[in-house]
Amino acid sequence: MSCPRRRVLVGAGTIATAAAVGLAGCLGDGEATTEESAEPIALDGGATCDACGMVIEEHYGPAGQLFYADGGPESSDGPARFDSLTELVTVYEERRTRGDELRAAFATDYSSVDYRLEEREGVQYISTHVAADTFVDATELVYVVDSRVKGAMGEEFVPFSDREEASAFADEHGGEVSAWEELGAIE
DSSP: OOOOHHHHHHHHHHHHHHHHHHHHTTOSSSSOOOSOOOOOOOOOTTOBOTTTOOBGGGSOSOOEEEEETTOSOTTSSSSEEESOHHHHHHHHHHHHHHTOOEEEEEEEOTTSSOOOEEEETTEEEEOOOOSGGGEEEGGGOEEEESOSEEBTTBSOOEEESOHHHHHHHHHHHOOEEEEGGGHHHHO
């Protein structure tokens, strides 16, 4: 019996996330940590973007989540939620400049989902995926920037865990492959 590649990748990502969360409590100077672990949540059920207020699952493109040491934004429990990674990066850079401590960042991993491209009025959009298991550590992903494929707010950073898949996407749809650390300089 064979297992589809994407299903294997999702399973591997889930195992890696569980291992990282388990290991997080073991790091440090031997004392137990009091900080809750940050795990991605589903952004369905009418969850709205903390930057623009749009319902996340009703719009195209990658979604994301930011967890900070001081907790979530005042507008919601849990992480800051975004329907666009361009908005996520803008907020991340603003908070980083203020000295806020990021605990975790998660973004849709298009290497682990069966995404769709849809054309509307001559513009190509990429599907959104809001289940908790579609999000992975945003700092470990590579991003296609400046492609012809759009998301909720137009120009979008399209994330992949597999660099070869990101390069193939950029070859087909335009754009360049960039690391997380480079996104703030792009916006």
